[in-house]
Amino acid sequence: MTSPAAGKPIRTAITDEDDIDFAIIELFFFAYRDFTSDPDQILADYGFGRAHHRVLHFVNRRPGLTVAELLDVLKITKQSLARVLKQLIDTDHIVQLQGPRDRRQRELYPTAKGRALALALARPQSRRIRAALEDSGTTDRASIERFLEAMVNPELRAQIDIVPAQTSGKKNGDH
Amino acid sequence: MTSPAAGKPIRTAITDEDDIDFAIIELFFFAYRDFTSDPDQILADYGFGRAHHRVLHFVNRRPGLTVAELLDVLKITKQSLARVLKQLIDTDHIVQLQGPRDRRQRELYPTAKGRALALALARPQSRRIRAALEDSGTTDRASIERFLEAMVNPELRAQIDIVPAQTSGKKNGDH
DNA sequence: AAATTACGTCAACAGTACTGACATAATCAC
DNA sequence: GTGATTATGTCAGTACTGTTGACGTAATTT
16 A cells, blocks of 8 residues: 555644645635636537637737737747637637738737627626625625735736726726 | 638727626636746646646645545546556655545545645745735735635535634634 | 848647546445 | 445546747848
């Protein structure tokens, strides 16, 4: 059962005593696991995966963003993006337009089909969030947003605020 | 640039107007992206990936859990687990003991080495959480925990509470 | 004119997940 | 006890998503 040189088993659970916040680390894992599982059934119907979902989401959120910008947001490589982007273009969920200023750039836009799919994918996730806010008795929605935003690397927070506005109470409307 | 039958580009950003909570959907993506990137450098030094991290985490959190229980927590298949678990056992981070009641079962325990690695991996994540709580001015830590827990599928919330306790309230030594 | 940039693509590979099948040992039900 | 079920391990094959490095083309910048 145990190999000869194996260390001895530790039978006590690791806890927060080591000044490590295992509680939230674990909650984050469970929450994200179930959060991302929501759209999986829908995606499977299209033969798509989570990578397609992410691309579709950001193209809908920031229509006209370039390939380079998308790579920067997703933090993946060109080759990883190429495959899923090509599929989304071939299936007419996304179209590319030549950049107006710089004709080397490809601005990415959703089609009506792509927008509809993005909405369908977001719907169950949004329902989950809404229910969680209610079930947890959260009165101050902005506090959740502030926490999540603070979890993001400071130098990357700029990516978040690129979006239109109307996030929470006011949020963008004033800074 | 656009194929003949391509749909027309939609140039307006998708927003919360559709009653979809894109703000938190997106924040969750960014937060988790950076949260999971913390341990990557350490893992790379060992030739491990995120799957190893998750296994190591839960074996340290619930020493003596069986393979079946671990599969249920991680929501992956036996074959997916087999490879990473084998590596962790071969490198003496985890040991298996025959189940006392049911000898078919394999109880999983961390070794001192495995515990040390789990702590090292959790440290930067915990730092990020602590900083986020402070930076966001969160006074009610429990409210964040309640929200995250409410994001988990109700039937799976039992998995969370298996752990020792001292989740919220005052934690342990009330620091 | 030369260097750089934005994008696309090719080849090769790694990590993590899946399904389905099969084997073994132990336990449970009758 | 015999048979069914359970817990685990393993084999084979596959899919998706990610990586690096190299190369080509068109457009822009210097």
